[in-house]
Amino acid sequence: MKIFDKENKISSLVSTNSNLLPVINRFGIQLGFKEKTIAEICAEKNVNPDFFLAIVNTYTNENYFPEEELLEFSPLLLIDYLKTTHKYYNEYVLPKIERLLDAVMKTCRENCSSLKMISTFYQKFKVELHIHLTQEDEKVFPYIIDLYHNRRLTEGKTIGAYEDEHTSVEEKLSDLKNLAIKYLEPTYDSNAMNEFLQTLFQFEKDLYDHARIEDLILVKQVMRIEESLKTNAAR
Ligand SMILES: [Fe+2]
Ligand SMILES: [Fe+2]
Incomplete structure (x- = not known):
């Protein structure tokens, strides 16, 4: 798999992996790239090119994960990016999924119970995802920002609990997909589905x-900060 670098044309990024378009947009970069390189666009948009590359390469290659490199970036940069992604999920992706699901539901004439079950599962997934994203936006990110700026531990608060919360959201989405793939009664319009x-x-x-x-x-970065503060406090 190709690893992109600063001298690559930004257009080649999108031609190689069109899924990168929304990722690129989160950096304030939009279509109409002409012959510009990644370095040129990043300079124009005031984006850290190393951070940009680390993110797009992570999205393009399953096996590419520049952990050490990314651990060097400020967590604030990462939080900005993650928050923009949450906004994209809440304001664009979830409403789109709902619209598409509504469209399928409308095509069902009889025996719609399995389709209704999909809708129920989707609602459960959405509620859980919403709680998760809100918790990150309102509790986890502010905790990290405070820790980063003030270099002070707060009694009873650590990033530890935050670590394995993703599994449950991912499982709900996987259940939803499996339910549709394996058990859906074919009483709907296939193209819409x-x-x-x-x-x-x-x-x-x-x-x-x-x-x-x-x-x-992010969690690793924060653990490092917490550890160093604990070590300093113990001295
Ligand atoms: Fe998140
Ligand atoms: Fe998360």
Whole structure:
């Protein structure tokens, strides 16, 4: 798999992996790249090119994970990126999935119980995801920002509990997909259903990479800060 560098044309990034378009947009970079390189666009948009490359390469290659490199970036940079991603999920992806699901439901004429079950599962997944994203936006990220700026531990608060929370959200999405693939009664319009399912698959991949960045980079960074503060306090 190709690893992108600063001298690559930004257009080649999108031609290689069109899923990168929303990722690139989160950095404020939009289409109309002309012949510009990644370095040129990043300078223009005031984006840290190393951080940009670490993120796009992580999304493109399953096996590429520049942990050490990414651990060097400020957690604030990462939090900004993660928050923009949450906004993209809440304001664009989830409403889109709902619209597509509604469209499938409308095509069902009889025997719609399994389709209704999909809708119930989707609602459960959405509630859980919403709680998770809100918790990160309102509790976890502010905790990290405070820790980073003030270099002070707060009694009873650590990043530890935050670590394995992703599994439950990912499981709900996987259940939803399996239910549709294995047990759905074929009483709906196939094209509408496929569009819904493909969007779900794409979202699953995006969520997975998002969680990977949080667990393997952000949590690690914060643990390092907490450890060093504990060591200093013990001296
Ligand atoms: Fe997140
Ligand atoms: Fe998360």
